Amino acid sequence: MLARLIRIRRDERGMSLVFVSVAFIALLSATTIAIDVGMFMTARSQAQNSADAGAIAGATALVFNNYSDRSPGGPAVQSAVNTALRNTVQGANVSVTPADVTFPLDPTGLPNRVAVTVYRTSARSNAVTTLMGGFFGLPTADVAATATAEASPANGIGCVKPFTIPDRWVEVRNPPWNSLTSTYDRYYMNGNQAGQLLSPADYYPDANQPNYAGYNMTSDVGTLLTIRAGTGNNVSPSFYFSWSMPGGIGASWYTTNIAQCNPTVAHIGDIMTQEPGNMVGPTNAGVDLLMAQDPNAYWDTYCNCVRGSAFRSSPRVFPIPLYDPEYYQSGVVTGRNVTLRVANWIGFFLVGRNGNDVLGRITPILGVVDTNAGPAPTGAFSRAIRLVE
Numbered sequence: 209m210l211a212r213l214i215r216i217r218r219d220e221r222g223m224s225l226v227f228v229s230v231a232f233i234a235l236l237s238a239t240t241i242a243i244d245v246g247m248f249m250t251a252r253s254q255a256q257n258s259a260d261a262g263a264i265a266g267a268t269a270l271v272f273n274n275y276s277d278r279s280p281g282g283p284a285v286q287s288a289v290n291t292a293l294r295n296t297v298q299g300a301n302v303s304v305t306p307a308d309v310t311f312p313l314d315p316t317g318l319p320n321r322v323a324v325t326v327y328r329t330s331a332r333s334n335a336v337t338t339l340m341g342g343f344f345g346l347p348t349a350d351v352a353a354t355a356t357a358e359a360s361p362a363n364g365i366g367c368v369k370p371f372t373i374p375d376r377w378v379e380v381r382n383p384p385w386n387s388l389t390s391t392y393d394r395y396y397m398n399g400n401q402a403g404q405l406l407s408p409a410d411y412y413p414d415a416n417q418p419n420y421a422g423y424n425m426t427s428d429v430g431t432l433l434t435i436r437a438g439t440g441n442n443v444s445p446s447f448y449f450s451w452s453m454p455g456g457i458g459a460s461w462y463t464t465n466i467a468q469c470n471p472t473v474a475h476i477g478d479i480m481t482q483e484p485g486n487m488v489g490p491t492n493a494g495v496d497l498l499m500a501q502d503p504n505a506y507w508d509t510y511c512n513c514v515r516g517s518a519f520r521s522s523p524r525v526f527p528i529p530l531y532d533p534e535y536y537q538s539g540v541v542t543g544r545n546v547t548l549r550v551a552n553w554i555g556f557f558l559v560g561r562n563g564n565d566v567l568g569r570i571t572p573i574l575g576v577v578d579t580n581a582g583p584a585p586t587g588a589f590s591r592a593i594r595l596v597e
Contacts, residue, residue: 271593321359391443430570502519
């Protein structure tokens, strides 16, 4: 009997099963924990997507709805919240309230940022459930994410049309400034005093100046403009000059650039060379072609926005470059080659054409931040929307 007990004690048969079983349990636990970690990382990524989308939506609403309304019920906050909620985390809604949407200043002190924080946490009663964490006292995991988007002044813009109107100036001689009848009068244009300053004289502070009086992306939205071909050297808000865009020449090219999108990016400070010849006919032809692309779009004065378009963004919405009236008129009186210089731009919804008159409403427009160009002026009309954090 003793010998048998000794033999049994030394017998190692079956031990591999014990080791395999223990290893299997450890491997199963590690695998399950790895799944929890993967789920947590996926949830974190989805939460970041939700915050990113909310921040971009908030910045977009600042530009296109109301730049000054940052109240809890305003379009910027509501767009940010609603968009963030449409992006679920692990199949469930995040928690985001108007209080989770803030408006930090950018590094230059401009109030053009929107920050959104979203939560799936125990404090918000919607934490992410773990698969194996409960065995280790962690039945849930907290997930949160923050994103900041910026509607920064743009220094460039594409798809501009081949005609340009003057930026608004400070009307001193015959106030107030009027979009139909005002003229830029700063110099004597003829006689012995040609080129000398008038007294009093109109003047143009550019978009970098604190007293800039040009078109504004907030207060001027919805303003009806009627523009027509300019005559002589007169600088009037209602007179446009044609300019020769890169890539081609002639009336057909000019018409094409109205009806379609020229990819050339215009920058503030760029020089525009006037298109020679009478471009009234080509302008009318291009406008008609553009109208035909989206005939049912119309301007709704209630929301100050475009309705009825067959497109997400109507082709009848485009930027018009604004030229510097001072640079142009000083060139006329000093004998410099008469050229036009981009001072800013406006968004323009093409309402229609009445004879040779082109009618449109001022609308917000998006631009770009071109790192190869100079800094955007603080008074830039368009904004570039981008994630910054």
